[in-house]
Amino acid sequence: MPRFPKRTGREVLTDHPRLPEWITQERVNLRELHAMKVDLRDSHLHTVCEEARCPNRAHCFSHGTATFLLMGDTCTRACGFCAIKSGKPNTLDPHEPEDTASRVEAMGLKYAVLTSVNRDDLPDGGAAHFAATISAIRRRCPTIQVEVLTPDFLGDLDAVAQVVAAGPVVFNHNTETVPSLYAEVRPAGRFERSLAVLREAKALGSALFGESFRTKSGLMLGLGESEDELVLVFDALVANGVDILTLGQYLRPTRYQLPVKRYVHPDEFAELGRKAKSRGFKTVYAGPLVRSSFNAHEVSEMEGISIA
Numbered sequence: 623m624p625r626f627p628k629r630t631g632r633e634v635l636t637d638h639p640r641l642p643e644w645i646t647q648e649r650v651n652l653r654e655l656h657a658m659k660v661d662l663r664d665s666h667l668h669t670v671c672e673e674a675r676c677p678n679r680a681h682c683f684s685h686g687t688a689t690f691l692l693m694g695d696t697c698t699r700a701c702g703f704c705a706i707k708s709g710k711p712n713t714l715d716p717h718e719p720e721d722t723a724s725r726v727e728a729m730g731l732k733y734a735v736l737t738s739v740n741r742d743d744l745p746d747g748g749a750a751h752f753a754a755t756i757s758a759i760r761r762r763c764p765t766i767q768v769e770v771l772t773p774d775f776l777g778d779l780d781a782v783a784q785v786v787a788a789g790p791v792v793f794n795h796n797t798e799t800v801p802s803l804y805a806e807v808r809p810a811g812r813f814e815r816s817l818a819v820l821r822e823a824k825a826l827g828s829a830l831f832g833e834s835f836r837t838k839s840g841l842m843l844g845l846g847e848s849e850d851e852l853v854l855v856f857d858a859l860v861a862n863g864v865d866i867l868t869l870g871q872y873l874r875p876t877r878y879q880l881p882v883k884r885y886v887h888p889d890e891f892a893e894l895g896r897k898a899k900s901r902g903f904k905t906v907y908a909g910p911l912v913r914s915s916f917n918a919h920e921v922s923e924m925e926g927i928s929i930a
Contacts, residue, residue, distance in 0.1 A: 642885045645871065645910055689735040689771070689915040690722050692755060693748050697739035699810045703798070703842065705875035706739060714744075714751055723758035726766060734759055735915045736790075737771035740810075747773060749781035756788035767791045769838075771914055777815040779822045786826045792866070793823040794838040796914055797859065800851035806880065807845055817862045824863030836904075838866035840914035843891075845872050846883040852894065853901070860902040867903045869894055870912035886910065892929045899927045 693714060700708040715721075726734045736755055741748040749772075756768050769792040775781035786793060801813040820837050827835035839859055841852065859867065869891060874882050886894075888910060895908030906927045 642887075644888050645873070645885065689737055690725075690755075692718060692722070692736060692738040693741050693751055694739060698742040699740045701798075701811070702807045702809070702880040703845070703872060703875075705879060711739065711741060711743060714748070719751065719755040719758040722755050723762045726759050727762045731763075731766060733767050733769065735769045735771065737915070738773060740773045742776060742810075746781045746784065747775035747778060749775060749778070749784040752785045753788035756785075756790055760789060769794060769915075771796065772819075774811060774815050774819050777812070777818060779818070782819055782822045783826055786823050787830065789831070791831075791834065792836045792838050793820075793827060794840070794866075794914055795819050795823070796840040797855065798840070798842055799845055800841075800847040800855055802851060803845055803847060807842075813858075817858060820859070820864055821862040824865075828863075836865045837863055838868070838914070839864050840868035840870065842870060842872035843886045843894075844882050844884045845880065849894070853897065856898045856901045856903070865904040867898050867906045868912050868914050869898065869906070869908040870914075871910040888929070895927050895929055 694711045695707065696711040697704070697706050697708045698711060722736070736752065738748055738752065752770060752772065756770070759766055759768055768790045770785060770790045771794040772782075772785060774795065795816060797813060797816045798811070799807045804811055804813060816839075820839060824835075824837045827837065841855065843852075856867070871886055871891075872880075872882060874880065891908045891910060891912075895906045898908070899906045905924050907924070908927070909929055
């Protein structure tokens with residue numbers, strides 16, 4: 623296992639760079655966007671697109687897709703980069719798996735992405751809820767492929783096994799950043815724990831579903847990481863069986879989250895994407911507005927590298 627440099631303390635910035643010209647969002651049909659949001663809210667479902675203030679939410683909604691946020695809109699953790707509210711979550715909605723499957727069917731999706739808040743208050747971290755939702759979608763829509771973006775389940779590998787056994791085509795768990803920044807970016811996370819989750823998912827998924835099963839992870843750039851640290855993470859992910867890597871720019875969702883240290887130029891994303899691909903990933907998707915669930919269907923099918 624490579625040795626990662628340690629970093630102590632938290633640098634607080636009172637100012638941060640302005641958005642560069644290459645960070646732009648496409649124009650969308652606002653009527654269609656509003657209709658999609660109303661439709662989702664009427665069904666009492668949450669999307670990470672809105673709760674986390676994803677910069678691509680207009681793109682995804684206007685294209686008739688969304689990443690469903692399971693188990694409520696309140697997280698038991700408080701990561702430095704995330705705009706989802708933290709606190710004591712409500713009890714699980716037993717109807718949510720079927721309601722989500724119904725919405726996926728009504729939207730006519732070919733590919734559904736399921737994620738969740740962290741639910742460290744639950745014995746299995748919500749793994750059974752993930753599995754029930756996958757199964758409900760597969761019953762209603764046998765041709766739909768499902769990707770999951772899971773928390774680390776506090777390292778509970780039985781929970782990982784429960785989700786994998788339900789049959790997602792892609793198991794995604796984001797490492798988010800380099801280990802030296804975990805104290806400020808993911809204070810309740812552990813890099814080695816995330817690697818163990820990804821390693822277990824790959825081993826179980828390959829045994830159950832063969833070579834078509836994929837694991838995936840993502841990193842945010844611009845939080846203060848160095849290129850040498852990124853390369854060490856690339857190597858660690860490949861060594862633990864990760865097939866797909868996404869690299870995107872961290873964008874501060876509100877003034878209450880960590881400031882941006884640096885905006886990474888698209889040319890640098892391209893170079894990092896090529897470097898990551900050379901380390902052994904099957905697929906790399908790199909660019910300023912790349913997010914782990916953005917164009918997920920396209921990423922899951924691609925073998926190679928794409929720069930967005």
